[in-house]
Amino acid sequence: MTSSEHAPLEEGPSKGLDQISLLSSDERLKGRPRLCSDCGFCDSSLKHLMSQTCTFVRNQTPVIEQRLHGRTRVGREELLFGIHRAMYAARMARPNPQAQWTGMVTALGARLLEHQRVEAVITTGAAPGTRFKAQPILARTPREVLATAGNKPCLSPSLNLIDAVREQGIKRLAVIGTGCQVHQLRAAEAQLGLERLDVIGIPCSDNVSYPDLEYFLTQVSRSPQTIVHHEFMQDFRLWMRHEDGHVEHLNFIDFPMDRLHGIFPSSCLSCFDYPTSLSDLTIGYMGAELGWQWVMVRTQAGEELFELLRPDLEIGELTESGDRTRGMPRYLERLSLPPGQSRPPWPIRKLVAWLQRTRGPKGLEFARAVIEMKLFRNLNYIRSKFPSFEERVVPDHVYEALQPYAPLYTQAFSRPLSRTQPPAAGARAEGG
Ligand SMILES: Cc1cc2nc3c(=O)[nH]c(=O)nc-3n(C[C@H](O)[C@H](O)[C@H](O)COP(=O)(O)OP(=O)(O)OC[C@H]3O[C@@H](n4cnc5c(N)ncnc54)[C@H](O)[C@@H]3O)c2cc1C
Structure with missing residues (x-):
């Protein structure tokens, strides 16, 4: 069975860009x-x-x-x-x-x-x-x-x-x-x-939800319907293998985040x-x-x-190389910008992608890098969209893990990393 029998949604994510909700408009999920x-x-x-x-x-x-x-x-x-x-x-x-x-x-x-x-x-x-x-x-x-x-x-x-x-x-x-x-x-x-x-x-x-997966593929691939396998690889690229065996690549930094940020469930x-x-x-x-x-x-x-x-x-052998901490100041700076504004122009993206591939963290250092980045991104998400949930949903080890970057965090977000401090003025309370 080919996925081409199921036309992907091209009009947009199932729940609307930037809507704070669980995941999709699926009837079954009403009331969750x-x-x-x-x-x-x-x-x-x-x-x-x-x-x-x-x-x-x-x-x-x-x-x-x-x-x-x-x-x-x-x-x-x-x-x-x-x-x-x-x-x-x-x-x-x-x-x-x-x-x-x-x-x-x-x-x-x-x-x-x-x-x-x-x-x-x-x-x-x-x-x-x-x-x-x-x-x-x-x-x-x-x-x-x-x-x-x-x-x-x-x-x-x-x-x-x-x-x-x-x-x-x-x-x-x-x-x-x-x-x-x-x-x-x-x-x-x-x-x-x-x-x-x-x-x-x-x-x-x-x-993502299934409809949003279909939408995602339309945004990142030239031929979304023929993808048989895809993975977010350690070389900072998405690899998409097609029915005819060829592999399409897209640098993470080239993702059209202004059209994608609505697809990820709040969870x-x-x-x-x-x-x-x-x-x-x-x-x-x-x-x-x-x-x-x-x-x-x-x-x-x-x-x-x-x-x-x-x-x-x-x-085999577990290896590691590179220094993940070098990219963190720039990452936090980008994270503090609204989605869409954080994407650098094409020549810079090309250079960044090349640097990530050739000089970026590898092996265990790559795993540490992506985990730290997702912890920061998600902490920031909770603080901006569901601030009252922070105490219940963010475990203590997250703050401990990110502690070495506490000064950088404060510089980027004008607030301390630790949860003991009150949220900065302007943080919206939209959780429910
Ligand atoms: C949404 C998603 C994101 C992932 N992100 C990462 C990542 O960032 N880094 C990383 O190292 N690994 C990630 N993985 C895991 C990785 O891609 C492989 O699934 C894993 O390494 C196992 O590979 P395998 O060849 O041994 O699995 P296989 O032998 O091919 O088996 C795959 C297994 O995955 C299970 N599975 C498939 N889809 C789902 C799903 N939607 N929910 C729950 N279980 C499922 C199936 O039950 C099956 O048992 C992710 C997996 C999923 C589903």
Whole structure:
């Protein structure tokens, strides 16, 4: 099935530029709180727990970390990446061509079923007739998990399968999920009635609703309907692979942000868990060199999961180079400008893109750079759009992680980084 059967929206984002709302005009979502990533939990019979378990109501990361690890974060690396006991560059020795990277995530899900460690895996497939529309799947066989390889780069209501898990009497479950989904699961873990819960995290940032994904692709590609795979790569470019195999590139700095800033849900702009830190292990790519995947093993269960997959893996080396702090003054300066005004003219963009590619941070330093930038951007978003939420939604480790830049922050935003100070005059209170 080709995506060309579904004409992308070209007229604009589904919820209107700069509208502060959850994500789209989807009827199903009417009545939800404004900060909602449609993780699916509220479609389940456990909905009544949402006010105690949703990360956008109260971020409980430190409490959950204390429960999982017996401690909270220590040191600069954990402040950014979350608690982990080991970190690897790895890839499948025989990569799955359908996978987003090499297929470690779906291979692990399949392996858990093969070894009968779990009875089912919650994973995300594509809705029939589409390439990228997320459809949660309760996979009971390795083949069903493998069939969900590849990103569906839009919000997935995966936790709406909780009721099916209970109805089918499943007691040992694995879930493949993003930060908001995993926070929700961990916070409700005691109420799920499970004997085992294995959580495979994937890093996630700037997700969008499906209609907005279609719109996004029309804005960044010359041929949006033929894209079969795309990824925000470590060389500061979006790579889009097309049906005929050619790969189109767009520098991050060339994104038409004046036409895009309305597409990101308020929830994703209020998320402080890019590396999905409450998982048993997180499998992404951005801390590894091109061609490798980045694994953070967090818990004892995560170690067991990694060992199950190890026979299928090549293990590489984690490297790092560059200095992420050099670009931060300019980034904060741009962040303090209204969207649209922050895009430099074309010759400067060309130079910046070249500098980013050749001199910019690489490997783990790239991961630190993008996580820090998203923490700043999202803190700024909460402070300007939902100031009354800051205390509940921004965990303490965010301020600690960004502390080295506190003077720069004050210079750019004319207010202290720390939350203990009152907001500057003029900050709008529009949350609800
Ligand atoms: C929206 C989004 C943004 C991401 N951003 C980053 C990033 O910035 N940095 C980074 O290092 N990694 C990011 N990732 C993860 C990364 O792109 C790969 O998914 C991950 O490295 C696994 O690759 P793989 O080849 O092992 O996965 P595969 O074996 O191909 O399996 C992919 C898995 O992803 C799951 N999945 C697909 N779509 C969704 C969805 N919408 N919601 C929840 N689960 C889904 C499927 O269940 C499947 O199990 C992102 C993923 C998504 C969905």
